[in-house]
Amino acid sequence: MGATQPASLSTSSRQGRPRWRINLSSLVLPLVSVSSVVLVLLVWYLLTQFSVVPPLFLPSPGSVMARFQESQADVLSNIGSSLLRIAAGFCLGSGLGLLVAILGGLSRAVRDVLEPVIQILKPIPAIAMAPFAILWFGIGFSGILFLVAWGCFFITVVDASEAIKNVPKYYIWAASALGTSRIGIYLRVVLPSILPNILGGLRVAMVIAFNQTILGEFNTASGGIGQTIIQGYLFGQTEILFVGIILTIIVAVIVDQLLVRFGRWLTRWAI
Amino acid sequence: MARKRFLLLGRSFWSGLAAAIALLLFWDFAAAHGLIPYLKSPVDVVKDVSDQWGALLENAGYTFVRGILGLGIGSGCGVVAALAMGWNRYLRAFAAPPILAGKAVPVLALIPIFILWFGTGETSIVLFIALGCFFITFVVAMDAIATVPSVYLWAASALGTSPVDTYRRVVLPAISVSIIGGLRVAATTAFPLGLAAEFLGAQHGLGFYVIKATGLLQVSPMIAGVIGISILAIVADTAVRLSTRKLTAWSEREIR
Numbered sequence: 001m002g003a004t005q006p007a008s009l010s011t012s013s014r015q016g017r018p019r020w021r022i023n024l025s026s027l028v029l030p031l032v033s034v035s036s037v038v039l040v041l042l043v044w045y046l047l048t049q050f051s052v053v054p055p056l057f058l059p060s061p062g063s064v065m066a067r068f069q070e071s072q073a074d075v076l077s078n079i080g081s082s083l084l085r086i087a088a089g090f091c092l093g094s095g096l097g098l099l100v101a102i103l104g105g106l107s108r109a110v111r112d113v114l115e116p117v118i119q120i121l122k123p124i125p126a127i128a129m130a131p132f133a134i135l136w137f138g139i140g141f142s143g144i145l146f147l148v149a150w151g152c153f154f155i156t157v158v159d160a161s162e163a164i165k166n167v168p169k170y171y172i173w174a175a176s177a178l179g180t181s182r183i184g185i186y187l188r189v190v191l192p193s194i195l196p197n198i199l200g201g202l203r204v205a206m207v208i209a210f211n212q213t214i215l216g217e218f219n220t221a222s223g224g225i226g227q228t229i230i231q232g233y234l235f236g237q238t239e240i241l242f243v244g245i246i247l248t249i250i251v252a253v254i255v256d257q258l259l260v261r262f263g264r265w266l267t268r269w270a271i
Numbered sequence: 272m273a274r275k276r277f278l279l280l281g282r283s284f285w286s287g288l289a290a291a292i293a294l295l296l297f298w299d300f301a302a303a304h305g306l307i308p309y310l311k312s313p314v315d316v317v318k319d320v321s322d323q324w325g326a327l328l329e330n331a332g333y334t335f336v337r338g339i340l341g342l343g344i345g346s347g348c349g350v351v352a353a354l355a356m357g358w359n360r361y362l363r364a365f366a367a368p369p370i371l372a373g374k375a376v377p378v379l380a381l382i383p384i385f386i387l388w389f390g391t392g393e394t395s396i397v398l399f400i401a402l403g404c405f406f407i408t409f410v411v412a413m414d415a416i417a418t419v420p421s422v423y424l425w426a427a428s429a430l431g432t433s434p435v436d437t438y439r440r441v442v443l444p445a446i447s448v449s450i451i452g453g454l455r456v457a458a459t460t461a462f463p464l465g466l467a468a469e470f471l472g473a474q475h476g477l478g479f480y481v482i483k484a485t486g487l488l489q490v491s492p493m494i495a496g497v498i499g500i501s502i503l504a505i506v507a508d509t510a511v512r513l514s515t516r517k518l519t520a521w522s523e524r525e526i527r
Contacts, residue, residue, distance in 0.1 A: 025360075028361075029360065029361070029364040030364070032361050032364040032365050033364045033365065033367040033368055034368075035365065036365045036366070036367075036368050036369065037368050057387060057388055112286065113290075115286070116283075116286045116287045116289065116290030116291075117290045117293070117294060119287060119290070120287070120290055120291055120294060121294075123459075123501045123504055123505050124497060124501045125459075125462070125463035125466065125500055125501065125504055126463070127379075127463040127464075127466055127467045128463060128466055128481070128496075128497040128500050128501070129497075130467075130470065131481055131482065131484075131485040131493055132493070132497075134485065135308070135309050135485065135488075135490070135493075136307065136308055136309070203374065203375075206375075207374070207375060207376075207377060210376075210377035210380075211377040211378070211379045211380075213377075214377055214379050214380050215379050215467060215470075218379075218382075218470075218471065219470070225380075226380070229380055229383055230383060230471075232383070233383035233384075233386065233387060238387065241383055241384065241387070244380070245380050245381060245384065248376070248377065248380045249372060249376050249380075252372075252375040252376050252377055253371060253372055253375045253376070255375070256371075256374060256375030257371075257375075
């Protein structure tokens with residue numbers, strides 16, 4: 001679970017190589033990783049430098065950078081408002097999903113009523129809710145909040161219910177033998193023990209939150225990085241389009257890594 | 272555990288049916304009493320859509336073909352690329368940044384670039400779906416290759432299996448279950464990705480159908496379109512699951 005980068009899973013220990021080889025590869029592997037990013041940038045630079053592709057389709061890295069510096073305040077405030085929507089929707093949707101999963105675990109009746117309903121609504125693609133979000137909640141903050149929360153809720157509730165079902169029974173027996181209340185068992189035994197298992201689902205929920213927010217912002221006129229991207233496209237300002245997309249990629253990777261680090265810190269007791 | 276059965280069907284079927292009826296009743300009630308604004312009752316939706324079944328099916332057909340093409344191209348390339356890049360740890364290190372990005376990046380942000388580069392026709396939508404499916408299967412397969420239990424590899428090399436044979440006969444079967452899991456995710460994601468691309472620029476497809484109805488405030492076609500895309504996603508997922516069930520019958524990991 002822990003290691004997500006193949007680079008960290010080097011085969012060196014597997015084959016029992018001498019120690020200096022291990023140190024060498026731990027230096028070389030990150031360089032190899034960086035080289036693929038450098039390669040992409042190099043190809044991009046060369047394509048624009050020798051005018052293989054017209055700048056309307058692919059602006060040069062330099063011009064994108066210049067455009068970013070020019071419109072820095074604007075773009076950064078847009079990504080800020082997007083992040084606010086993403087965070088709010090993610091917390092609402094995934095929090096609600098976790099709550100419903102715990103209620104379902106606490107009570108058989110709740111589970112029997114909610115599970116089939118969730119099974120029916122779950123296959124509706126979250127993306128398809130975009131027109132309804134606009135219809136029901138308008139083009140402001142609440143529409144995007146609904147869109148993000150809808151997407152995050154289903155993935156989290158399904159993931160967390162599954163994890164709760166798989167909590168080892170003797171954890172619960174031990175806690176209840178020590179006199180922990182039912183609620184106490186859920187808060188202090190079940191919730192911590194499912195965290196390592198739902199972390200993957202929360203990462204997926206975060207990507208969904210980004211996607212839903214950007215989709216919502218494409219269709220509305222309330223700022224956000226999606227607006228930056230779509231306006232760059234609509235007004236033929238490809239530099240702005242690239243600024244928006246590259247910034248989105250960087251921010252999404254950083255948020256994902258923060259989530260992974262935070263999750264690992266929360267579950268540092270697990271091996 | 273023996274399941275209790277009633278009229279030859281399991282408990283989950285009956286609870287599902289009850290939930291479906293309850294949802295339909297709630298939907299009808301909410302529409303009749305205006306609990307949810309602009310909602311049409313199920314009967315009204317069927318009535319309104321009944322004279323445009325042809326248009327609905329035609330647009331669903333467009334989305335279906337685009338989705339299948341994108342899914343095939345994207346996940347095919349994803350699996351092949353992963354098998355090529357999973358070969359040794361230097362190649363895996365080279366692929367680490369795209370994997371990192373593939374897990375985190377919201378692909379919908381890339382739709383405008385695809386429309387800019389490939390126009391509003393079929394090419395851009397199919398390629399966009401293919402990109403989404405590529406990353407899903409590539410990331411899943413690369414992760415699976417990196418986490419093949421070392422015991423398998425030790426056992427193979429202790430028995431004198433060559434690296435090529437190890438890759439073909441140990442690694443490939445070991446990752447097949449994960450790859451099928453990735454394919455199922457890709458199959459359910461392909462059509463919604465197409466839908467999102469069609470929202471922004473298309474002359475056909477369910478996304479076009481829904482967004483046109485939204486602009487005209489025609490709620491019935493919107494609902495019909497959303498149900499249509501859900502059915503496509505379910506059918507694709509079921510097809511992948513059933514067609515690959517035999518391949519992974521040996522695995523103890525349950526595929527649901």
